[in-house]
Amino acid sequence: MKRFSTILMILCTFLLLTGSALAAEVPTQRMFTPDEAMTQLKAGNDRFATGHAIHPNQDRQRRLATTAKGQHPFATVIACSDSRVPAALLFDQGIGDIFTIKVAGNVMDVDEIGSVEYGVDHLGTPVMVVLGHTHCGAVTAVVQDAELHGSIPQLVDNILPAVKKTRHDHPELTGDALVTAAVTNNVWQSISDLLMNSPATRARVMNGTLQVVGAVYDIDTGKVDWLGIHPRQADIMAAAGPAVQTHAGTAAEQGMEKAAHGTAAVEKAAHDTDTMEEHDALEIEKQAMPEHEAQSGSSPLWFIFFLLVIILAAVFMKTRAKKSE
Ligand SMILES: [Zn+2]
Incomplete structure:
Protein backbone atom coordinates (compact mmCIF):
# COMPACT_ATOMS: atom_id res chain seq x y z
CA MET A 1 0.00 0.00 0.00
CA LYS A 2 2.89 2.32 0.85
CA ARG A 3 4.48 1.54 -2.49
CA PHE A 4 1.25 2.42 -4.27
CA SER A 5 1.10 5.78 -2.45
CA THR A 6 4.64 6.58 -3.58
CA ILE A 7 3.82 5.74 -7.22
CA LEU A 8 0.66 7.81 -6.98
CA MET A 9 2.58 10.79 -5.58
CA ILE A 10 5.20 10.61 -8.33
CA LEU A 11 2.51 10.42 -10.99
CA CYS A 12 0.61 13.36 -9.47
CA THR A 13 3.81 15.43 -9.48
CA PHE A 14 4.35 14.52 -13.14
CA LEU A 15 0.79 15.52 -13.98
CA LEU A 16 1.16 18.80 -12.15
CA LEU A 17 4.42 19.63 -13.93
CA THR A 18 3.04 18.64 -17.33
CA GLY A 19 -0.09 20.71 -16.73
CA SER A 20 2.01 23.74 -15.78
CA ALA A 21 4.16 23.30 -18.87
CA LEU A 22 1.05 23.17 -21.05
CA ALA A 23 -0.35 26.30 -19.48
CA ALA A 24 2.92 28.14 -19.98
CA GLU A 25 3.31 27.01 -23.61
CA VAL A 26 4.95 29.86 -25.49
CA PRO A 27 3.47 31.28 -28.71
CA THR A 28 5.22 30.48 -32.00
CA GLN A 29 6.51 34.02 -32.42
CA ARG A 30 7.21 36.35 -29.55
CA MET A 31 7.24 40.13 -29.69
CA PHE A 32 10.57 41.93 -29.64
CA THR A 33 11.42 45.34 -28.28
CA THR A 250 -1.90 43.00 -30.97
CA ALA A 251 -2.35 41.59 -27.49
CA ALA A 252 1.36 40.75 -27.22
CA GLU A 253 2.36 44.21 -28.35
CA GLN A 254 -0.11 45.72 -25.90
CA GLY A 255 1.52 43.71 -23.16
CA MET A 256 4.86 45.21 -24.11
CA GLU A 257 3.43 48.71 -24.05
CA LYS A 258 1.73 48.01 -20.74
CA ALA A 259 5.00 46.82 -19.27
CA ALA A 260 6.67 49.98 -20.51
CA HIS A 261 4.03 52.43 -19.30
CA GLY A 262 2.03 50.56 -16.68
CA THR A 263 -1.35 51.78 -17.94
CA ALA A 264 -4.50 49.88 -17.05
CA ALA A 265 -6.38 51.19 -20.09
CA VAL A 266 -4.15 49.18 -22.38
CA GLU A 267 -5.59 45.96 -20.98
CA LYS A 268 -9.08 46.91 -22.09
CA ALA A 269 -7.85 47.98 -25.52
CA ALA A 270 -6.06 44.66 -25.95
CA HIS A 271 -9.25 42.81 -25.03
CA ASP A 272 -11.29 44.91 -27.47
CA THR A 273 -8.80 44.23 -30.22
CA ASP A 274 -9.99 40.99 -31.68
CA THR A 275 -7.91 41.52 -34.79
CA MET A 276 -9.09 40.40 -38.17
CA GLU A 277 -6.11 38.20 -38.81
CA GLU A 278 -6.63 36.38 -35.51
CA HIS A 279 -10.21 35.70 -36.50
CA ASP A 280 -9.12 34.63 -39.99
CA ALA A 281 -6.46 32.38 -38.54
CA LEU A 282 -9.01 30.60 -36.36
CA GLU A 283 -11.32 30.15 -39.32
CA ILE A 284 -8.50 28.74 -41.41
CA GLU A 285 -7.55 26.40 -38.59
CA LYS A 286 -11.13 25.16 -38.26
CA GLN A 287 -12.07 24.91 -41.93
CA ALA A 288 -9.06 24.55 -44.18
CA MET A 289 -6.56 22.66 -42.08
CA PRO A 290 -6.77 18.87 -42.27
CA GLU A 291 -7.16 17.37 -38.81
CA HIS A 292 -3.82 15.50 -38.81
CA GLU A 293 -1.99 18.68 -39.80
CA ALA A 294 -3.68 20.66 -37.07
CA GLN A 295 -2.61 18.03 -34.55
CA SER A 296 0.94 17.94 -35.85
CA GLY A 297 1.23 21.59 -35.00
CA SER A 298 0.24 21.01 -31.33
CA SER A 299 2.66 20.28 -28.53
CA PRO A 300 3.85 16.72 -27.82
CA LEU A 301 3.28 17.61 -24.15
CA TRP A 302 -0.41 16.86 -24.70
CA PHE A 303 0.48 13.29 -25.59
CA ILE A 304 2.55 12.87 -22.41
CA PHE A 305 -0.27 14.39 -20.37
CA PHE A 306 -2.87 11.94 -21.69
CA LEU A 307 -0.48 9.00 -21.33
CA LEU A 308 0.05 9.83 -17.65
CA VAL A 309 -3.69 10.11 -17.07
CA ILE A 310 -4.20 6.64 -18.57
CA ILE A 311 -1.35 5.12 -16.49
CA LEU A 312 -2.72 6.70 -13.33
CA ALA A 313 -6.21 5.38 -14.01
CA ALA A 314 -4.84 1.87 -14.70
CA VAL A 315 -2.78 1.78 -11.48
CA PHE A 316 -5.72 3.05 -9.48
CA MET A 317 -8.13 0.45 -10.89
CA LYS A 318 -5.62 -2.39 -10.37
CA THR A 319 -5.14 -1.43 -6.72
CA ARG A 320 -8.90 -1.20 -6.20
CA ALA A 321 -9.30 -4.68 -7.71
CA LYS A 322 -6.55 -6.07 -5.43
CA LYS A 323 -8.14 -4.49 -2.37
CA SER A 324 -11.56 -6.00 -3.10
CA GLU A 325 -10.05 -9.54 -3.56
ZN1 LIG B 1 16.32 50.60 -56.71
Whole structure:
Protein backbone atom coordinates (compact mmCIF):
# COMPACT_ATOMS: atom_id res chain seq x y z
CA MET A 1 0.00 0.00 0.00
CA LYS A 2 2.89 2.32 0.85
CA ARG A 3 4.48 1.54 -2.49
CA PHE A 4 1.25 2.42 -4.27
CA SER A 5 1.10 5.78 -2.45
CA THR A 6 4.64 6.58 -3.58
CA ILE A 7 3.82 5.74 -7.22
CA LEU A 8 0.66 7.81 -6.98
CA MET A 9 2.58 10.79 -5.58
CA ILE A 10 5.20 10.61 -8.33
CA LEU A 11 2.51 10.42 -10.99
CA CYS A 12 0.61 13.36 -9.47
CA THR A 13 3.81 15.43 -9.48
CA PHE A 14 4.35 14.52 -13.14
CA LEU A 15 0.79 15.52 -13.98
CA LEU A 16 1.16 18.80 -12.15
CA LEU A 17 4.42 19.63 -13.93
CA THR A 18 3.04 18.64 -17.33
CA GLY A 19 -0.09 20.71 -16.73
CA SER A 20 2.01 23.74 -15.78
CA ALA A 21 4.16 23.30 -18.87
CA LEU A 22 1.05 23.17 -21.05
CA ALA A 23 -0.35 26.30 -19.48
CA ALA A 24 2.92 28.14 -19.98
CA GLU A 25 3.31 27.01 -23.61
CA VAL A 26 4.95 29.86 -25.49
CA PRO A 27 3.47 31.28 -28.71
CA THR A 28 5.22 30.48 -32.00
CA GLN A 29 6.51 34.02 -32.42
CA ARG A 30 7.21 36.35 -29.55
CA MET A 31 7.24 40.13 -29.69
CA PHE A 32 10.57 41.93 -29.64
CA THR A 33 11.42 45.34 -28.28
CA PRO A 34 12.75 47.77 -30.93
CA ASP A 35 16.32 47.10 -29.76
CA GLU A 36 15.87 43.32 -29.88
CA ALA A 37 14.37 43.56 -33.37
CA MET A 38 17.32 45.64 -34.56
CA THR A 39 19.72 43.07 -33.12
CA GLN A 40 17.90 40.31 -35.04
CA LEU A 41 18.13 42.23 -38.32
CA LYS A 42 21.79 43.13 -37.86
CA ALA A 43 22.77 39.57 -36.91
CA GLY A 44 20.78 38.18 -39.85
CA ASN A 45 22.47 40.51 -42.34
CA ASP A 46 25.90 39.67 -40.91
CA ARG A 47 25.18 35.97 -41.46
CA PHE A 48 23.94 36.62 -45.00
CA ALA A 49 26.83 38.89 -46.04
CA THR A 50 29.51 36.56 -44.67
CA GLY A 51 28.05 33.43 -46.24
CA HIS A 52 26.82 31.96 -42.95
CA ALA A 53 23.06 32.25 -43.50
CA ILE A 54 21.04 29.73 -41.48
CA HIS A 55 17.75 30.24 -43.41
CA PRO A 56 15.53 30.16 -40.31
CA ASN A 57 11.77 29.66 -40.23
CA GLN A 58 11.42 28.47 -43.80
CA ASP A 59 10.03 24.99 -43.23
CA ARG A 60 6.58 23.42 -43.38
CA GLN A 61 6.15 23.65 -39.59
CA ARG A 62 6.64 27.42 -39.67
CA ARG A 63 4.26 27.75 -42.62
CA LEU A 64 1.54 25.85 -40.76
CA ALA A 65 2.16 27.68 -37.48
CA THR A 66 1.89 31.13 -39.06
CA THR A 67 -1.25 30.07 -40.92
CA ALA A 68 -2.91 28.75 -37.77
CA LYS A 69 -1.75 31.43 -35.33
CA GLY A 70 -1.51 34.43 -37.67
CA GLN A 71 1.49 36.54 -38.57
CA HIS A 72 3.55 38.35 -35.95
CA PRO A 73 6.45 39.86 -37.90
CA PHE A 74 9.08 41.72 -35.87
CA ALA A 75 10.01 44.24 -38.58
CA THR A 76 8.39 46.25 -41.33
CA VAL A 77 10.73 46.90 -44.24
CA ILE A 78 10.18 49.05 -47.30
CA ALA A 79 12.72 48.26 -50.00
CA CYS A 80 13.21 48.93 -53.70
CA SER A 81 11.55 46.51 -56.15
CA ASP A 82 15.00 45.77 -57.57
CA SER A 83 15.32 41.97 -57.88
CA ARG A 84 18.78 42.15 -56.28
CA VAL A 85 17.24 43.40 -53.00
CA PRO A 86 15.42 40.38 -51.49
CA ALA A 87 14.42 41.74 -48.06
CA ALA A 88 13.81 38.53 -46.08
CA LEU A 89 16.86 36.83 -47.64
CA LEU A 90 19.34 39.62 -46.97
CA PHE A 91 18.28 39.73 -43.32
CA ASP A 92 18.41 35.90 -43.20
CA GLN A 93 14.82 35.63 -41.98
CA GLY A 94 11.91 33.37 -42.85
CA ILE A 95 8.15 33.03 -43.12
CA GLY A 96 6.26 35.53 -40.96
CA ASP A 97 9.36 37.44 -39.82
CA ILE A 98 9.35 40.57 -41.98
CA PHE A 99 6.38 42.57 -43.26
CA THR A 100 7.77 43.76 -46.60
CA ILE A 101 6.75 46.56 -48.95
CA LYS A 102 8.53 46.57 -52.30
CA VAL A 103 8.31 49.61 -54.57
CA ALA A 104 10.72 51.11 -57.11
CA GLY A 105 12.95 53.64 -55.38
CA ASN A 106 11.53 52.68 -51.93
CA VAL A 107 9.33 55.76 -52.17
CA MET A 108 6.72 56.63 -49.56
CA ASP A 109 3.47 57.64 -51.27
CA VAL A 110 -0.12 57.02 -50.11
CA ASP A 111 -0.26 53.28 -50.80
CA GLU A 112 3.16 52.68 -49.27
CA ILE A 113 2.27 54.67 -46.15
CA GLY A 114 -0.94 52.65 -45.84
CA SER A 115 1.07 49.42 -46.10
CA VAL A 116 3.59 50.64 -43.54
CA GLU A 117 0.75 51.52 -41.17
CA TYR A 118 -0.59 47.99 -41.53
CA GLY A 119 2.81 46.69 -40.49
CA VAL A 120 3.72 49.07 -37.67
CA ASP A 121 0.28 49.89 -36.32
CA HIS A 122 -1.98 46.93 -37.09
CA LEU A 123 0.62 44.17 -36.71
CA GLY A 124 2.65 46.21 -34.24
CA THR A 125 6.17 45.57 -35.56
CA PRO A 126 8.68 47.27 -33.22
CA VAL A 127 10.96 48.30 -36.09
CA MET A 128 10.39 50.01 -39.44
CA VAL A 129 13.29 50.07 -41.92
CA VAL A 130 13.50 52.21 -45.05
CA LEU A 131 16.04 50.28 -47.11
CA GLY A 132 17.69 52.02 -50.05
CA HIS A 133 20.36 50.27 -52.10
CA THR A 134 23.47 50.95 -54.15
CA HIS A 135 23.12 51.26 -57.94
CA CYS A 136 19.40 52.05 -57.61
CA GLY A 137 17.92 52.43 -61.13
CA ALA A 138 15.04 54.63 -59.98
CA VAL A 139 17.35 57.12 -58.24
CA THR A 140 19.81 56.99 -61.15
CA ALA A 141 16.99 57.80 -63.61
CA VAL A 142 16.16 60.96 -61.65
CA VAL A 143 19.81 61.96 -61.28
CA GLN A 144 20.34 61.53 -65.02
CA ASP A 145 17.04 63.26 -65.80
CA ALA A 146 16.14 60.27 -67.98
CA GLU A 147 13.11 60.31 -70.26
CA LEU A 148 10.39 58.35 -68.49
CA HIS A 149 7.11 56.95 -69.77
CA GLY A 150 3.77 55.66 -68.53
CA SER A 151 3.18 56.10 -64.83
CA ILE A 152 6.87 56.18 -63.93
CA PRO A 153 7.08 60.04 -63.78
CA GLN A 154 4.48 60.06 -60.98
CA LEU A 155 6.46 57.41 -59.15
CA VAL A 156 9.82 59.20 -59.33
CA ASP A 157 8.19 62.48 -58.29
CA ASN A 158 8.81 61.25 -54.75
CA ILE A 159 12.55 60.92 -55.41
CA LEU A 160 12.99 64.40 -56.95
CA PRO A 161 13.28 66.35 -53.65
CA ALA A 162 16.09 64.04 -52.47
CA VAL A 163 18.06 64.50 -55.70
CA LYS A 164 17.52 68.29 -55.62
CA LYS A 165 18.74 68.45 -52.02
CA THR A 166 21.81 66.35 -52.85
CA ARG A 167 22.68 68.63 -55.77
CA HIS A 168 22.16 71.70 -53.58
CA ASP A 169 24.21 70.42 -50.62
CA HIS A 170 26.97 68.83 -52.72
CA PRO A 171 27.36 70.68 -56.04
CA GLU A 172 30.79 69.06 -56.42
CA LEU A 173 29.32 65.56 -56.80
CA THR A 174 28.73 63.96 -60.19
CA GLY A 175 28.18 60.48 -61.66
CA ASP A 176 28.18 57.51 -59.27
CA ALA A 177 29.10 59.68 -56.28
CA LEU A 178 26.00 61.81 -56.87
CA VAL A 179 23.79 58.70 -57.18
CA THR A 180 25.24 57.23 -53.97
CA ALA A 181 24.59 60.43 -52.01
CA ALA A 182 21.11 60.73 -53.54
CA VAL A 183 20.28 57.14 -52.49
CA THR A 184 20.99 58.07 -48.87
CA ASN A 185 19.02 61.30 -49.12
CA ASN A 186 16.18 59.37 -50.71
CA VAL A 187 16.05 57.13 -47.64
CA TRP A 188 15.79 60.22 -45.41
CA GLN A 189 13.14 61.63 -47.76
CA SER A 190 11.00 58.48 -47.44
CA ILE A 191 11.29 58.52 -43.64
CA SER A 192 10.35 62.19 -43.61
CA ASP A 193 7.35 61.55 -45.90
CA LEU A 194 6.22 58.72 -43.62
CA LEU A 195 6.54 60.69 -40.38
CA MET A 196 4.91 63.78 -41.90
CA ASN A 197 1.90 61.89 -43.28
CA SER A 198 1.26 59.12 -40.78
CA PRO A 199 -0.09 60.15 -37.36
CA ALA A 200 -0.31 56.48 -36.39
CA THR A 201 3.41 55.96 -37.07
CA ARG A 202 4.26 59.10 -35.11
CA ALA A 203 2.21 57.83 -32.16
CA ARG A 204 4.13 54.55 -32.13
CA VAL A 205 7.47 56.36 -32.26
CA MET A 206 6.40 58.71 -29.47
CA ASN A 207 5.25 55.95 -27.10
CA GLY A 208 8.45 54.03 -27.64
CA THR A 209 6.96 50.92 -29.29
CA LEU A 210 8.45 51.71 -32.71
CA GLN A 211 11.84 52.69 -34.06
CA VAL A 212 12.00 54.05 -37.64
CA VAL A 213 15.46 53.64 -39.13
CA GLY A 214 17.17 54.19 -42.46
CA ALA A 215 19.60 51.80 -44.12
CA VAL A 216 21.35 51.25 -47.44
CA TYR A 217 21.98 47.78 -48.84
CA ASP A 218 25.11 47.19 -50.89
CA ILE A 219 24.10 44.82 -53.69
CA ASP A 220 27.76 43.90 -54.19
CA THR A 221 28.93 43.03 -50.67
CA GLY A 222 25.51 42.04 -49.32
CA LYS A 223 26.06 44.28 -46.31
CA VAL A 224 23.51 46.70 -44.91
CA ASP A 225 24.86 50.10 -43.90
CA TRP A 226 22.73 51.22 -40.95
CA LEU A 227 21.98 54.95 -40.98
CA GLY A 228 19.96 55.05 -37.75
CA ILE A 229 16.97 57.25 -37.03
CA HIS A 230 16.36 60.41 -39.07
CA PRO A 231 18.73 63.13 -37.78
CA ARG A 232 15.78 65.55 -37.75
CA GLN A 233 13.15 63.12 -36.47
CA ALA A 234 12.08 65.29 -33.52
CA ASP A 235 11.72 68.41 -35.72
CA ILE A 236 9.73 66.53 -38.38
CA MET A 237 7.38 65.05 -35.79
CA ALA A 238 6.88 68.41 -34.12
CA ALA A 239 6.11 70.06 -37.47
CA ALA A 240 3.76 67.26 -38.55
CA GLY A 241 1.07 67.77 -35.94
CA PRO A 242 -0.54 65.53 -33.34
CA ALA A 243 0.19 61.83 -33.28
CA VAL A 244 -2.85 59.57 -33.27
CA GLN A 245 -2.77 55.89 -32.52
CA THR A 246 -5.48 54.46 -34.73
CA HIS A 247 -5.13 50.83 -33.82
CA ALA A 248 -4.85 49.20 -30.43
CA GLY A 249 -2.30 46.67 -31.68
CA THR A 250 -1.90 43.00 -30.97
CA ALA A 251 -2.35 41.59 -27.49
CA ALA A 252 1.36 40.75 -27.22
CA GLU A 253 2.36 44.21 -28.35
CA GLN A 254 -0.11 45.72 -25.90
CA GLY A 255 1.52 43.71 -23.16
CA MET A 256 4.86 45.21 -24.11
CA GLU A 257 3.43 48.71 -24.05
CA LYS A 258 1.73 48.01 -20.74
CA ALA A 259 5.00 46.82 -19.27
CA ALA A 260 6.67 49.98 -20.51
CA HIS A 261 4.03 52.43 -19.30
CA GLY A 262 2.03 50.56 -16.68
CA THR A 263 -1.35 51.78 -17.94
CA ALA A 264 -4.50 49.88 -17.05
CA ALA A 265 -6.38 51.19 -20.09
CA VAL A 266 -4.15 49.18 -22.38
CA GLU A 267 -5.59 45.96 -20.98
CA LYS A 268 -9.08 46.91 -22.09
CA ALA A 269 -7.85 47.98 -25.52
CA ALA A 270 -6.06 44.66 -25.95
CA HIS A 271 -9.25 42.81 -25.03
CA ASP A 272 -11.29 44.91 -27.47
CA THR A 273 -8.80 44.23 -30.22
CA ASP A 274 -9.99 40.99 -31.68
CA THR A 275 -7.91 41.52 -34.79
CA MET A 276 -9.09 40.40 -38.17
CA GLU A 277 -6.11 38.20 -38.81
CA GLU A 278 -6.63 36.38 -35.51
CA HIS A 279 -10.21 35.70 -36.50
CA ASP A 280 -9.12 34.63 -39.99
CA ALA A 281 -6.46 32.38 -38.54
CA LEU A 282 -9.01 30.60 -36.36
CA GLU A 283 -11.32 30.15 -39.32
CA ILE A 284 -8.50 28.74 -41.41
CA GLU A 285 -7.55 26.40 -38.59
CA LYS A 286 -11.13 25.16 -38.26
CA GLN A 287 -12.07 24.91 -41.93
CA ALA A 288 -9.06 24.55 -44.18
CA MET A 289 -6.56 22.66 -42.08
CA PRO A 290 -6.77 18.87 -42.27
CA GLU A 291 -7.16 17.37 -38.81
CA HIS A 292 -3.82 15.50 -38.81
CA GLU A 293 -1.99 18.68 -39.80
CA ALA A 294 -3.68 20.66 -37.07
CA GLN A 295 -2.61 18.03 -34.55
CA SER A 296 0.94 17.94 -35.85
CA GLY A 297 1.23 21.59 -35.00
CA SER A 298 0.24 21.01 -31.33
CA SER A 299 2.66 20.28 -28.53
CA PRO A 300 3.85 16.72 -27.82
CA LEU A 301 3.28 17.61 -24.15
CA TRP A 302 -0.41 16.86 -24.70
CA PHE A 303 0.48 13.29 -25.59
CA ILE A 304 2.55 12.87 -22.41
CA PHE A 305 -0.27 14.39 -20.37
CA PHE A 306 -2.87 11.94 -21.69
CA LEU A 307 -0.48 9.00 -21.33
CA LEU A 308 0.05 9.83 -17.65
CA VAL A 309 -3.69 10.11 -17.07
CA ILE A 310 -4.20 6.64 -18.57
CA ILE A 311 -1.35 5.12 -16.49
CA LEU A 312 -2.72 6.70 -13.33
CA ALA A 313 -6.21 5.38 -14.01
CA ALA A 314 -4.84 1.87 -14.70
CA VAL A 315 -2.78 1.78 -11.48
CA PHE A 316 -5.72 3.05 -9.48
CA MET A 317 -8.13 0.45 -10.89
CA LYS A 318 -5.62 -2.39 -10.37
CA THR A 319 -5.14 -1.43 -6.72
CA ARG A 320 -8.90 -1.20 -6.20
CA ALA A 321 -9.30 -4.68 -7.71
CA LYS A 322 -6.55 -6.07 -5.43
CA LYS A 323 -8.14 -4.49 -2.37
CA SER A 324 -11.56 -6.00 -3.10
CA GLU A 325 -10.05 -9.54 -3.56
ZN1 LIG B 1 16.32 50.60 -56.71
